[in-house]
Amino acid sequence: MEYNRTQLAENIGFTAVRDEKFNSSLLMIRFITEHSETSASANVLGISCLTATNSRYPTISALSSRLNELYGASLGSSAGKVGNVQILRLYSSWINNRYAYDGEDMQREMAELICGCLFSPNAPNGGFDEESFRILKNDLLDRIDGETNYKYGYAVSKALGIAFRGEPAAYPVIGKRRDAEAVTPQSALAAYHKLLETAQIEISFVSSEGHEVIEEILRKHFSGIRRNSRSYALRCKSPVKEQPETVFREMDVNQCNMIMVFKSDCDDYYALSMMNILFGDASFSKLFLNVREKLSLCYFCSSSLFYSKNAVLVGCGTDRDKVEQARDEILHQLDEMCIGNISDKEINDTFMSVSNTIRSAGDTLSSYSNWFFDRIFYDHPHDPAEYIEEFRKVTKERIVQAARSLRLDTFYCLAGKEEN
Amino acid sequence: MQRVIISSPFTDDKVIHIKHKSGLEIYICEMKGFNGVQAQFCTKYGSIHRRFRTSPDEDFMNVPDGVAHFLEHKLFENEDCQVFELYAKTGANGNAATSYDRTYYDFYCTANYAESLKILLDFVQKPYFTKENVAKEQGIIAQEIKMSDDSPDWRIFENMLANMYHVHPVRIKIEGTAESIAEIDETLLYKCYNAFYDLNNMCLSIAGNVSADEVIAICDEYLAESSKNAPEVFMPCEPDEIVSPYVCEKLDIGEPLFSLGYKCRPFSSSDRAVKSVQASVTGCLLSDSSGRMCERLLSEGIINSSFSYEVFAGDGYFSLIFSGESEEPEKVRDAIISEIDRISSEGIDEQQFSRIKKTAYGYYIRELNNVDAVADRMMNAFVDGIGPFDTMKALSELTPDDINRFICSELKKDRLVLSVIERKCDK
Numbered sequence: 001m002e003y004n005r006t007q008l009a010e011n012i013g014f015t016a017v018r019d020e021k022f023n024s025s026l027l028m029i030r031f032i033t034e035h036s037e038t039s040a041s042a043n044v045l046g047i048s049c050l051t052a053t054n055s056r057y058p059t060i061s062a063l064s065s066r067l068n069e070l071y072g073a074s075l076g077s078s079a080g081k082v083g084n085v086q087i088l089r090l091y092s093s094w095i096n097n098r099y100a101y102d103g104e105d106m107q108r109e110m111a112e113l114i115c116g117c118l119f120s121p122n123a124p125n126g127g128f129d130e131e132s133f134r135i136l137k138n139d140l141l142d143r144i145d146g147e148t149n150y151k152y153g154y155a156v157s158k159a160l161g162i163a164f165r166g167e168p169a170a171y172p173v174i175g176k177r178r179d180a181e182a183v184t185p186q187s188a189l190a191a192y193h194k195l196l197e198t199a200q201i202e203i204s205f206v207s208s209e210g211h212e213v214i215e216e217i218l219r220k221h222f223s224g225i226r227r228n229s230r231s232y233a234l235r236c237k238s239p240v241k242e243q244p245e246t247v248f249r250e251m252d253v254n255q256c257n258m259i260m261v262f263k264s265d266c267d268d269y270y271a272l273s274m275m276n277i278l279f280g281d282a283s284f285s286k287l288f289l290n291v292r293e294k295l296s297l298c299y300f301c302s303s304s305l306f307y308s309k310n311a312v313l314v315g316c317g318t319d320r321d322k323v324e325q326a327r328d329e330i331l332h333q334l335d336e337m338c339i340g341n342i343s344d345k346e347i348n349d350t351f352m353s354v355s356n357t358i359r360s361a362g363d364t365l366s367s368y369s370n371w372f373f374d375r376i377f378y379d380h381p382h383d384p385a386e387y388i389e390e391f392r393k394v395t396k397e398r399i400v401q402a403a404r405s406l407r408l409d410t411f412y413c414l415a416g417k418e419e420n
Numbered sequence: 421m422q423r424v425i426i427s428s429p430f431t432d433d434k435v436i437h438i439k440h441k442s443g444l445e446i447y448i449c450e451m452k453g454f455n456g457v458q459a460q461f462c463t464k465y466g467s468i469h470r471r472f473r474t475s476p477d478e479d480f481m482n483v484p485d486g487v488a489h490f491l492e493h494k495l496f497e498n499e500d501c502q503v504f505e506l507y508a509k510t511g512a513n514g515n516a517a518t519s520y521d522r523t524y525y526d527f528y529c530t531a532n533y534a535e536s537l538k539i540l541l542d543f544v545q546k547p548y549f550t551k552e553n554v555a556k557e558q559g560i561i562a563q564e565i566k567m568s569d570d571s572p573d574w575r576i577f578e579n580m581l582a583n584m585y586h587v588h589p590v591r592i593k594i595e596g597t598a599e600s601i602a603e604i605d606e607t608l609l610y611k612c613y614n615a616f617y618d619l620n621n622m623c624l625s626i627a628g629n630v631s632a633d634e635v636i637a638i639c640d641e642y643l644a645e646s647s648k649n650a651p652e653v654f655m656p657c658e659p660d661e662i663v664s665p666y667v668c669e670k671l672d673i674g675e676p677l678f679s680l681g682y683k684c685r686p687f688s689s690s691d692r693a694v695k696s697v698q699a700s701v702t703g704c705l706l707s708d709s710s711g712r713m714c715e716r717l718l719s720e721g722i723i724n725s726s727f728s729y730e731v732f733a734g735d736g737y738f739s740l741i742f743s744g745e746s747e748e749p750e751k752v753r754d755a756i757i758s759e760i761d762r763i764s765s766e767g768i769d770e771q772q773f774s775r776i777k778k779t780a781y782g783y784y785i786r787e788l789n790n791v792d793a794v795a796d797r798m799m800n801a802f803v804d805g806i807g808p809f810d811t812m813k814a815l816s817e818l819t820p821d822d823i824n825r826f827i828c829s830e831l832k833k834d835r836l837v838l839s840v841i842e843r844k845c846d847k
Binding site: 019020021022023024059060061062064065067068069070071072073093094095099101131134135138139142145146147148149150151251252253254255282283284288289292293296297298299300317318319348349352353355356359360362363364365 | 512514708789
C-alpha cells in the first residue's frame with residue numbers, strides 16, 4: 001500500500017492510497033462545515049444537485065446514461081453529522097481501465113465528469129436547474145417524512161435530539177421539513193458556493209492505479225476558486241443534565257424501542273471504546289449476555305459510542321411491560337462494570353474484537369477512505385499496528401474509570417399504545 | 421477429492437471447488453492482499469422446507485412455521501457455553517441468518533481464521549437442545565417477530581408474497597408467529613436438524629486471506645463422513661395465477677410504500693442463472709433513471725430515488741419486483757404495464773440495452789473487490805446449483821432478443837401484485 005498526502009489549495013487536503021488488490025477506484029470529496037438549522041437542508045440539496053446533472057449532461061436521464069456507459073460508475077452524495085459538524089460527501093467509484101472492454105480511460109473520463117459536476121453545474125440563472133431541483137427537493141422532503149417508517153432509527157434520532165438540545169448536534173442532519181421547504185434553486189446554489197469557499201475540504205482517492213492524473217485535474221480546478229475557510233474539530237462534549245430527562249411517546253407499534261443516552265467527561269478514548277464494546281457492542285458483551293440471553297427480554301440490546309460527543313447510546317427493543325425491567329438490568333450491568341466486575345477474559349475478548357475491526361481497514365475502498373479521514377481529525381496513530389498497541393495498553397482500571405464517568409442524561413421510549 | 425479450479429471469464433479471480441469426502445461442497449477463494457476472511461457454513465434449509473421426509477418409507481411430516489429460524493438461534497448454544505464466547509477468544513465476528521431457502525452461519529475475522537473455522541465447523545455439527553434452552557429462546561424470537569412486524573419493508577414484502585402465491589410456502593413469514601413457535605420443542609428441532617444438517621445438503625464458502633490447503637486440512641479433521649441423502653421436500657403444486665392483484669395495509673408511518681411484483685414461472689436451477697440475469701437486466705432497464713418511464717415518473721413526482729427492483733427466486737418461485745415510495749402507487753403500476761406493452765411491441769432500445777449491460781458488468785467486477793460479496797456469490801451458486809461465475813457468463817451472452825422474449829413470456833399483467841403500505845393517519 002502506498003500513501004500520499006498533499007494540499008490542493010487552501011485547506012483542501014488530498015489523500016491518495018494505492019493498493020494493487022483493487023479492481024476499481026473510489027473518489028470521495030468531503031465538505032466539512034458547521035451544522036445549523038439555517039443551512040443543513042440547503043447544503044444537502046446543493047450537493048445532491050451536483051450529482052444529478054451538470055451543464056454537459058443537463059438532465060438526470062442524460063447523466064445517468066453517461067454513468068451507465070462508463071460501466072455503471074456510481075456517483076452520489078450523502079450527508080452526515082459528527083459532533084456539531086455537518087459533513088457533505090460527494091463520492092464516485094468506477095472500474096479500472098484494464099476491465100473497460102471498450103478501451104475507455106476511466107480515470108480521466110470520471111475525473112472530468114466529476115469536475116464538470118463540481119465546477120460546471122447545470123445552473124443557468126443563478127440557481128440550479130428548476131426541473132432537477134424540484135425532483136431532488138421532493139426526494140429530500142420524502143426522506144424527512146419517512147423518518148417514522150423506521151422505528152428504531154426514529155427513536156434514536158428523537159433521543160439524541162433531547163440529549164443534545166440547544167446544540168447543533170440535536171438538529172436532524174438533513175434538516176426539518178419547514179427548512180427544506182424554504183430552499184430554492186438559488187439558495188441551494190448559494191449554499192454550495194459557500195461550501196466551496198468556506199468549508200474544510202478533504203478529498204481521498206483509493207485505487208490500484210496511480211493518483212497523478214486525478215490529482216492534476218482536481219488541482220487545476222480547485223486552485224481556481226476563492227477560498228476563505230476554517231478548520232473544524234469533530235469533538236465537542238455535551239453537558240450532562242442535572243436530572244435525566246424521561247420522554248415516553250406512543251405510536252401504533254408492536255415493540256417498544258427504548259433508548260438511553262449516557263454522557264461522559266472522560267478523555268481516555270481507548271478506555272471509553274473498550275468499555276463500550278464490553279458493555280454492549282459485541283455478542284459477548286454484558287448487555288447481550290444478560291438482557292438478551294439470560295433474561296430473554298429482547299432480541300437486541302446494544303450500545304454504541306458517539307466519541308465526538310463523548311456519549312454512549314444504549315438501544316433495546318422489548319415489550320412495554322418489560323421496559324422497566326430491561327432499564328434496571330442495563331443500569332445494573334453498568335454498575336457491575338463500575339465496581340470492577342470485569343474479568344481478564346472479558347478484557348482480552350474486548351481487545352481481540354477491537355483488533356479485528358482495526359485490521360479490516362483497507363479491505364474495501366471506503367474503509368481506506370474512512371481510516372485516513374479519521375486520522376486527520378483524531379490524534380490516532382496512522383499505522384494500524386500502533387493503533388492496536390494503544391488498545392493493548394488499556395487496563396481494567398482505565399475501563400472502570402470510563403464506566404464510572406457515564407451519567408444517564410436521557411431516557412426515551414417509543415412505545416406501543418396501551419390496550420384499553 | 422478433486423480440486424476443480426473455476427476461473428472468472430473477465431478477471432483473474434479463481435475459485436477452488438471441492439466435493440469433500442464428508443459430502444460437503446467447499447468453495448474457496450484465496451484473495452491476495454486482503455486481511456479479512458468471510459466464511460459461511462450453509463444448509464439448504466429455510467422456511468419453505470416445512471413438509472418433508474427422510475426416507476421413502478415414511479409419511480411426509482409438517483412442521484410449525486419458523487422452525488428453520490428457531491433452529492438457527494439454538495445452534496449457538498453448546499452444552500457448556502455460548503458459541504459467541506468461543507468466537508470472542510479469536511476476535512471473530514460470528515452471526516447467522518435464515519431466509520426462505522437457506523440457513524447459514526458465518527464469521528468475519530482478520531486474524532486466527534483457522535481457529536474460527538474450527539469453531540464454526542464444530543458447533544454447527546453439535547446441536548444441543550433442551551426443554552429449558554428452547555423455552556428461553558421463545559421470548560427472544562417473539563421480540564424479533566415483533567421487530568419485523570413493525571418494519572414496513574418486511575410487511576409490504578410478506579403481504580405481496582401472500583397475495584402472489586396460493587400454496588407455495590414462500591408465502592409464509594420466515595420467523596413464523598408467536599403461536600407457531602410456541603409449538604416447537606427440542607424433539608422437533610433434533611428431527612429437523614438431522615434431516616437438513618446433513619453435509620450432503622451443505623456447503624462451506626470461504627473467501628479472503630486464506631490458504632486452500634489449510635482450509636481443506638481443517639475440514640478433513642472436523643467433518644464427519646456423511647452417507648445420508650438429502651431429505652425429500654414436498655412442494656405443493658402452485659398455479660400460475662396470483663391470489664389477488666392488490667393488497668393494502670395501514671401502518672403508523674410517514675411515507676407510503678409500494679411493492680409491485682410480477683409472478684413469473686419458476687425455473688429449474690440450471691435455467692435460473694440465465695433467467696435471473698434476464699430478469700435483472702429487465703428490472704434495471706425499467707427502473708434506471710436514464711429510462712423514459714422513470715424520467716417521466718420522477719418529473720411528475722410519482723416516484724422518488726427509492727425506486728428500485730429485485731429478482732426474488734428459489735425452488736418453485738420466481739418474481740421480478742419493483743418497489744419504492746409513492747403516494748400514487750397505482751400510477752406506477754399503470755406506467756410499468758404501459759412500458760412493458762410498448763417494449764413488447766417495439767422491442768427494446770438497443771443502445772439502452774448496451775448501456776445497462778455495461779452497468780451490470782461493472783457491478784459484477786466491483787463485487788469481486790469484497791470478501792463478503794465473494795463468499796456470498798459462492799454460497800448463492802451452491803444453493804442455486806450453478807457455478808460461481810455462471811451469472812457473469814450469462815450476462816456476457818445476453819442479447820436484446822433474450823430480454824424481449826423474457827418480457828413477452830414472463831411479465832403478464834394478470835400476474836402482477838401491487839402491495840401497498842399506507843399511512844394510518846393523515847400527514
